[in-house]
Amino acid sequence: MMNDKKKLTLKDIGRELGISVSTVSRALKAHPDIAEETIKLVKEYAETHNYVPNFLAVNFRKNKTFNIGLIVPELVHHFFSTVISGAISEANRQGYNLLVSQSNDILKDEILASRAMLNSSVDGLLISISNETVEGDHLREFLNEGKPVVQFDKITDYLPTPKVIVDDFDGAYSAVKHLIDEGYTRIAHIRGREDVKNSSERCAGYLKAIQDHNLESDPDWVKVCRKISDQEGYDFAKELMESKNPPNAIFCITDLVALGVLRYLKEKGYHIPKDVGLIGFSNWMLSRVSTPQLSTVEQHGFQMGVDATNLLIEMIGNHDVENLKTVEIKTELVIRESTTLSKA
Amino acid sequence: MMNDKKKLTLKDIGRELGISVSTVSRALKAHPDIAEETIKLVKEYAETHNYVPNFLAVNFRKNKTFNIGLIVPELVHHFFSTVISGAISEANRQGYNLLVSQSNDILKDEILASRAMLNSSVDGLLISISNETVEGDHLREFLNEGKPVVQFDKITDYLPTPKVIVDDFDGAYSAVKHLIDEGYTRIAHIRGREDVKNSSERCAGYLKAIQDHNLESDPDWVKVCRKISDQEGYDFAKELMESKNPPNAIFCITDLVALGVLRYLKEKGYHIPKDVGLIGFSNWMLSRVSTPQLSTVEQHGFQMGVDATNLLIEMIGNHDVENLKTVEIKTELVIRESTTLSKA
DNA sequence: TGCATTTTCGCAATCGTTTGCACAAACCAT
DNA sequence: ATGGTTTGTGCAAACGATTGCGAAAATGCA
Numbered sequence: 001m002m003n004d005k006k007k008l009t010l011k012d013i014g015r016e017l018g019i020s021v022s023t024v025s026r027a028l029k030a031h032p033d034i035a036e037e038t039i040k041l042v043k044e045y046a047e048t049h050n051y052v053p054n055f056l057a058v059n060f061r062k063n064k065t066f067n068i069g070l071i072v073p074e075l076v077h078h079f080f081s082t083v084i085s086g087a088i089s090e091a092n093r094q095g096y097n098l099l100v101s102q103s104n105d106i107l108k109d110e111i112l113a114s115r116a117m118l119n120s121s122v123d124g125l126l127i128s129i130s131n132e133t134v135e136g137d138h139l140r141e142f143l144n145e146g147k148p149v150v151q152f153d154k155i156t157d158y159l160p161t162p163k164v165i166v167d168d169f170d171g172a173y174s175a176v177k178h179l180i181d182e183g184y185t186r187i188a189h190i191r192g193r194e195d196v197k198n199s200s201e202r203c204a205g206y207l208k209a210i211q212d213h214n215l216e217s218d219p220d221w222v223k224v225c226r227k228i229s230d231q232e233g234y235d236f237a238k239e240l241m242e243s244k245n246p247p248n249a250i251f252c253i254t255d256l257v258a259l260g261v262l263r264y265l266k267e268k269g270y271h272i273p274k275d276v277g278l279i280g281f282s283n284w285m286l287s288r289v290s291t292p293q294l295s296t297v298e299q300h301g302f303q304m305g306v307d308a309t310n311l312l313i314e315m316i317g318n319h320d321v322e323n324l325k326t327v328e329i330k331t332e333l334v335i336r337e338s339t340t341l342s343k344a
Numbered sequence: 345m346m347n348d349k350k351k352l353t354l355k356d357i358g359r360e361l362g363i364s365v366s367t368v369s370r371a372l373k374a375h376p377d378i379a380e381e382t383i384k385l386v387k388e389y390a391e392t393h394n395y396v397p398n399f400l401a402v403n404f405r406k407n408k409t410f411n412i413g414l415i416v417p418e419l420v421h422h423f424f425s426t427v428i429s430g431a432i433s434e435a436n437r438q439g440y441n442l443l444v445s446q447s448n449d450i451l452k453d454e455i456l457a458s459r460a461m462l463n464s465s466v467d468g469l470l471i472s473i474s475n476e477t478v479e480g481d482h483l484r485e486f487l488n489e490g491k492p493v494v495q496f497d498k499i500t501d502y503l504p505t506p507k508v509i510v511d512d513f514d515g516a517y518s519a520v521k522h523l524i525d526e527g528y529t530r531i532a533h534i535r536g537r538e539d540v541k542n543s544s545e546r547c548a549g550y551l552k553a554i555q556d557h558n559l560e561s562d563p564d565w566v567k568v569c570r571k572i573s574d575q576e577g578y579d580f581a582k583e584l585m586e587s588k589n590p591p592n593a594i595f596c597i598t599d600l601v602a603l604g605v606l607r608y609l610k611e612k613g614y615h616i617p618k619d620v621g622l623i624g625f626s627n628w629m630l631s632r633v634s635t636p637q638l639s640t641v642e643q644h645g646f647q648m649g650v651d652a653t654n655l656l657i658e659m660i661g662n663h664d665v666e667n668l669k670t671v672e673i674k675t676e677l678v679i680r681e682s683t684t685l686s687k688a
Numbered sequence: 689t690g691c692a693t694t695t696t697c698g699c700a701a702t703c704g705t706t707t708g709c710a711c712a713a714a715c716c717a718t
Numbered sequence: 719a720t721g722g723t724t725t726g727t728g729c730a731a732a733c734g735a736t737t738g739c740g741a742a743a744a745t746g747c748a
Contacts, residue, residue, distance in 0.1 A: 007489070052463070055463055055464060055465050056400075056403055056404045056407060056409065056465050057404055059400055059403075059404070060400045060401055060403070060404040063400060065400065065464075066464060067411075067443070067464060075425050075428055075429045075432065076422065076425045076426050076429050077425075078420065081419050081420045081421075081425045082420050084419055084444070085419045085420050085446065088419065088444065088445055088446060092445065092456070092457065092460060095460075097443045097445070097460055097461065097464045098443065098444055098445070099411070099441045099442065099443055099444075100428070100432065100442055100443075100444040101432055101436065101441070101442070102429065102432060112436070113436065116436060116439075116441055117441065119396070119399055120399060120409070120410060120411060120441045121399050121400050145351070230632075230633045256629075256633070259633045260633070262635075263633070263635055266635055267635075285600075285630070286629070286630060286633065288574075289574045289600070289603045289604070289607070289630065289634075290634070291606075291607055291610055291611075291635075
């Protein structure tokens with residue numbers, strides 16, 4: 001019994017009340033031109049008869065959808081889902097809905113997803129680009145139609161849009177500084193691909209911290225992950241520890257990789273944090289429930305989602321404002337068991 | 345330099361080509377009434393001038409948005425984000441976009457989210473209800489407007505909608521049977537709240553397996569989590585193992601809880617799987633990267649997202665079809681180190 | 689050649705809401 | 719009373735695409 005009852009329209013109300021459609025429309029938004037009396041009459045009728053505007057018509061008329069698009073490389077990912085959570089929260093608060101899609105880190109998929117969103121007429125786009133995205137012509141299409149784009153986390157500087165990013169450099173620096181403060185002297189880093197900005201920033205922060213404290217550094221102590229998997233962590237840990245010059249602490253690009261490292265170290269009987277210090281990045285749930293619990297760097301993903309959404313909605317409002325601001329979100333060191341040598 | 349160039353409309357094309365709007369419209373969809381020649385002409389013009397229909401207008405006219413709403417209790421959750429991933433994939437494949445929102449397991453938020461979606465005019469809704477949802481009047485509003493709803497995972501039988509669920513009973517049964525096959529005889533269960541269907545189903549499967557194999561059972565072996573946290577797992581493990589009648593295997597409602605159990609057991613020096621067998625549910629990434637790796641039950645969340653979306657889109661097509669089918673997705677046992685006593 | 693089809697296209701209404709403008713009624717001041 | 723302002727309302731166009739219907743042009747057949 002699909003109850004396909006026709007929805008009430010302005011025309012219906014006008015007919016019933018013996019007034020014109022335009023008056024009804026204006027009365028409902030309490031336009032100053034309309035008599036108080038009429039406004040009350042209309043509003044009451046609308047209320048009791050449960051009038052709800054046809055948003056398809058409104059959107060069409062206003063050329064606005066109150067929908068925002070969001071594209072991430074991967075949805076099933078602690079950090080990104082946290083960002084999305086923040087974006088939804090803020091979008092809803094401001095009366096917007098969020099359309100979500102993912103690129104699987106494949107450019108072709110990202111283009112498809114963005115086209116689908118452009119078509120479905122979102123008012124703006126939040127995007128964390130795929131590893132394969134460089135030029136981003138598909139994103140320019142948004143700008144060409146006057147629809148704002150805000151990049152977050154994984155960004156490209158090729159596109160003239162505002163950006164919301166984590167201060168990766170600083171986060172990495174303080175993670176490594178923490179290791180140093182705890183007394184570790186031979187610190188390795190398992191990083192991500194060179195062409196991904198976040199991973200380069202973190203690596204730079206790592207190097208700077210080492211340098212600032214005049215610690216030994218060894219090119220062989222920097223390993224490059226391609227897939228950011230725990231298995232890579234395991235394998236690189238093996239490589240590092242079996243080398244002629246093994247480190248006594250490892251800073252990993254992300255918690256998952258650190259967990260792989262942890263697995264290797266425990267398997268070989270190393271004591272953590274006594275023999276080897278270990279710190280990750282991102283503060284996934286993983287890091288809190290592992291044994292020992294992993295020290296890590298909180299990225300405030302929720303806040304990133306909120307900020308990016310805010311920026312975007314602001315731009316949707318002021319169409320003509322050229323906004324190229326970059327918001328940098330400060331990280332926060334989360335110290336747990338895997339690095340607290342001083343208390344071990 | 346917001347490039348607010350007006351988009352090309354049918355009217356523009358008609359004017360340029362000296363034909364009427366209606367002919368242009370029909371030509372673009374190769375209507376049989378239109379001459380081949382005209383069709384080619386129009387299509388070529390549209391192509392080279394990059395015509396793209398104004399979907400706001402189309403949607404308004406057709407009273408359809410090609411958007412689907414999806415609401416889950418929690419977005420930052422391995423299982424749910426996996427389901428969403430499947431839903432997005434299938435929705436996009438069929439030309440739909442997915443609007444995502446979350447209820448935080450709070451009824452009030454769920455109502456807000458569903459209203460927002462109803463307003464923004466989705467064509468249908470996928471929902472996994474919050475723990476607080478019982479009657480679901482806010483979901484009836486969808487049905488009343490002729491918009492189909494499909495429930496998945498966390499469902500209520502009060503609503504006349506199709507459902508896609510995991511065969512929790514069977515999954516739990518086979519998990520426990522696996523423990524039994526491995527030689528465990530005293531099996532405890534840490535379950536979820538009684539008023540949540542999934543957790544009751546799993547508990548029922550557990551009990552049935554125990555009973556079918558004539559194993560000892562003890563009411564004190566069934567513990568009830570309220571928040572499904574790892575800390576609860578830790579605490580209940582302590583309770584269980586310190587009791588007068590400690591079990592030698594534990595089946596947990598979810599991997600996270602199992603991880604808490606694992607933490608306790610390792611802390612107290614129990615060997616897993618030799619001293620105590622441990623199996624979780626859901627196959628989160630957590631379970632694969634813990635030490636020892638956790639046995640668990642794969643729920644095929646991605647498939648659930650795909651199936652639910654499929655069902656919904658089918659119903660959007662056939663508005664009048666009364667579809668109350670329930671799709672039950674089979675689970676799959678994932679055997680890892682934490683239960684393989686026979687090989688330990 | 690004349691009439692009946694068929695082919696091809698345009699007119700105009702429609703979806704529901706918004707909004708510029710005109711206009712009538714009511715008011716005020718001179 | 720006259721002219722001018724204020725107040726309240728309605729008319730009609732507009733947004734862009736779709737579609738039923740009618741009509742002109744082209745074709746077929748006798």
